[in-house]
Amino acid sequence: MTVTSVHDPSHREALWELEDAFERGDLVSVFGRCTVSYEGRAASDLGAGDRLLVLKPDGAALVHTDEGRQPVNWQPPGSEHHAAVREGRLRVRSTRSNPDETLTVRFSDVHQLSAMAVTGGRDLTLHGSEEDLRTRILERPDLVEPGFEPRETERPSSAGPMDVFGVDAEGTPVVVELKRRRVGPDAVGQLARYVRALREELGGEEGDGASPAVRGVLVAPSLTDRAAERLAERGFDHVALDPTPEE
């Protein structure tokens, strides 16, 4: 049997089950009425209500209400779970250091507690990421523009590694910045840093008006208005491209 489960346990029964589950390294879920308090990077308090508490063997803790993708309170992996009965009620506390943080869940009622031994199956394969966009461009450089030749990926510079470095049909160096989705002005700033770094590296004195020709190309499905303005100011180009080919 890989799952243990108790319905409407006493607080002491719940404590035993929890301690056993921690011992076994189980993934735990607790339904019940509780208050939650957190103190660490910030601090918060949550009044009594029905919630779902999830405790993972890697130390992660999640408190979920009936709404939202995000837990209302949580503790990151690497924390330590402790269960106790205080003043007749089940108290679950998850703590970590660096930074010091404590999450405390106090149950007035435990409705359901389940624990499952979890095995394997963490092999997620994700498609449509920035990685895919790069692959696509390396396979078909003409998608950037006719005559474009990629020379290097993750090319180092004083401003950090640039996504793709290459030359255009005229032999002019081109810095390509990849974004998997619609981008704002920050992406233009990032591209500008790489271009500036490369111009300096290639020998131009900054601001002498004769800096070496280096082009900047932003590859992204689309731009916000402000991003388009900034791109134009800098004299960079935009190539509309998705990480995955259209169906």
Place this chain on the structure above:
Amino acid sequence: MTVTSVHDPSHREALWELEDAFERGDLVSVFGRCTVSYEGRAASDLGAGDRLLVLKPDGAALVHTDEGRQPVNWQPPGSEHHAAVREGRLRVRSTRSNPDETLTVRFSDVHQLSAMAVTGGRDLTLHGSEEDLRTRILERPDLVEPGFEPRETERPSSAGPMDVFGVDAEGTPVVVELKRRRVGPDAVGQLARYVRALREELGGEEGDGASPAVRGVLVAPSLTDRAAERLAERGFDHVALDPTPEE
């Protein structure tokens, strides 16, 4: 009774419980062995393994493994849950539009299914946020510097609303950007945009070297090295301040 719970149900029993739970608007958790596939903004596939599926009445769906704060797959609130038995196995599908996204969880075994009617208790009070930092500064402007006078919060500009606008002891306009924690270079860029916008608004032509005096102050607990460099380049100041007073 607010909680229903079944242990090792048949796929058909699980289906009935799920449909009832959707009908009642319950918060649902399902332990079991399953495969997961997602298609939408990106696409992913996850092989067979033991996982926890959480289904919320607001449409959110979460697939959790034994590791990590984040679900390995999910669907945002506003999605629609559907359960069915296909080829003798429980299939839960969560779909939404704009963008079109589908999450499909196929169970080979359902170990435990629980559903709880959830009531209220969503009144989280959070402390230590940027909001707190602003409050703190408005109450004690001298924390920024002696003689500083806040004039406006969320003051509009062409670059968006600035956190705090005021004047220093000399009467020079000051733009204050607030960050609740250690900041990188992006925050300096944000502050620079506000300062530039304000200089233009106050009548200086950009780049004429005689733009009106406007100071920029970044209030944050600390800075990264690169952020400090950029701050110095721009001639802005840093004030070390936490959102909450030290104990």
Place this chain on the structure above:
DNA sequence: ATTTATATGTCGACT
């Protein structure tokens, strides 16, 4: 609906 800034963001990679 789109854009913008925040988040106890989380997470991975690299120094």
Place this chain on the structure above:
DNA sequence: AGTCGACGTATAAAT
């Protein structure tokens, strides 16, 4: 341990 950039980021506020 600290820094940096990506994320199917999520989320809320404003336009």
